[in-house]
Amino acid sequence: MQILQGKKIVLGITGGIAAYKTPELVRRLKDNGADVRVVMTTAAKAFITPLTLQAVSANAVSDSLLDSQAELAMGHIELAKWADFILIAPATADAIARITCGMANDLLTTLCLATSAPIAIAPAMNQQMWHAEITQENIAKLILRKIAVFGPGSGAQACGDVGLGRMLDVDPLVSHVCQFFQPASKTAQLDLSGQRWVITAGPTREAIDPVRYISNHSSGKMGYAIAQAAQLAGAEVQIISGPVSIGVPDGCKKIAVESALQMHQQALELANKADVFVACAAVADYRVSDVATQKIKKSADEMQLNLVKNPDIVADVAALPAKPFTVGFAAETQDVAHYALDKLKRKNLDMIAANNVALLGQGFNSDDNALTVFSSKNKTELPLASKKILAEQLVQLISQHYIEKK
The missing domain is CATH 3.40.50.10300 (CoaB-like)
Known part of the structure; x- marks a missing residue:
């Protein structure tokens, strides 16, 4: 049986260049049996189109807290209840800061407050931003709140820097999600x-x-x-x-x-x-x-x-x-x-x-x-x-x- 068979996963995408990896991430989660629904921030749409994510997920993409049609049925609450797991990848420094502060100024941060499902983030940012004292404080607070942190990885970055801050590649991200749902392994x-x-x-x-x-x-x-x-x-x-x-x-x-x-x-x-x-x-x-x-x-x-x-x-x-x-x-x-x-x-x-x-x-x-x-x-x-x-x-x-x- 596929490891994620029947699992409902919300993939939150924020505005980082690593968003280009998300269509493959959706495909691989689905290959493992998951039903994936995508939530995008406004900034994320500058890097990857909702139409692309809709095509690979076979579900409509949600991108607005103020969508009048979706909110007729309280769409943000429905999504929050629907999810078995929320993965935010890429999670920018801005998104991490807003989640840490408990803000709810867009659909994705609202979901994080409204859900009882476990949440994981996959940080993605410049190496200096990752090492910044405030970012490390935010990460420590999220870990204390039982929010999982997948990564980041190390290597060459889009800005030309080299170091920690890259979003993990698709394979290790999928592996992390599968491990969450697997019973204790040998x-x-x-x-x-x-x-x-x-x-x-x-x-x-x-x-x-x-x-x-x-x-x-x-x-x-x-x-x-x-x-x-x-x-x-x-x-x-x-x-x-x-x-x-x-x-x-x-x-x-x-x-x-x-x-x-x-x-x-x-x-x-x-x-x-x-x-x-x-x-x-x-x-x-x-x-x-x-x-x-x-x-x-x-x-x-x-x-x-x-x-x-x-x-x-x-x-x-x-x-x-x-x-x-x-x-x-x-x-x-x-x-x-x-x-x-x-x-x-x-x-x-x-x-x-x-x-x-x-x-x-x-x-x-x-x-x-x-x-x-x-x-x-x-x-x-x-x-x-x-x-x-x-x-x-x-x-x-x-x-x-x-x-x-x-």
Whole structure:
């Protein structure tokens, strides 16, 4: 069954550039079974049109507290009673301030006062506005009032600044909403407090020249899902991540890298202090031996690149004198079990999770996956499921084997 089946969600959109993400957010909430009704502020309509949101939600969009037709039936009260959950995304600094003060000067803020449904906000603003003392005071007050705060994320912003303040991407926002409606998961019953987990995720990029590089299709979704599941269970989590477009899970620390050599260096440094090391990244096996300092111009019909082997990150971690519990990944297109078991033994791993990336609908860039997990004594099948659910199952399995070994 879809996680949000039958759930009624009001999506409040305020006037920030991140509003461009909301049509996809509506679509993904609906994919999970939700019925979504959109409420927009006047400023939000400068960034995205009500017609767009009406088309993707299949519901009329509400944008005025003084709509005479809607208010014949007390529309704002009807919406407030209808909602099972209110998500405000993006939530600008202005909207956060008005909600904190209890204002009701437009439809969205009025709904926040008139509803008994839980409310969550996804902050979106310039990094300096996010760090402003008054914004942090407002956020603290909302948290005390049991209003959930999803994000913000960190990264490049529309204004050119870099830092905290970006609205979380669609995937983590949907995940947060789904978690709210899910019964306590297996990871919530785990207690990984005091454990330090290091997880590699995403692809690596091996430069050819200043413009081009060799890479692969890894999205980082599986590694980030594992990181989130371990963090929710109480672990201290560090993610060594290649270039990805998804937000960092709340409570996790990200170490951004580009190449396999950079990831190798960070992995060996952090693994020395880790209890569990999960090598989920899709690391390039080879790199260009001589990277051009200038862009290579197109000339001959053929060109040859001399490649040299990259170090084997997970094998080197497993070879440390005081190695952590080491889990590898094997993304294969054929003979999955054969290659996985060979890697498990040859690289001295404690566990390996294998998947067939040639199968449609799972693996790279997909939201779903299926794994076969091997240890020296056991084989466990984790059937096709969302990467979030699969990550919870895998963290549970790793924890069991880690405790047994310890």
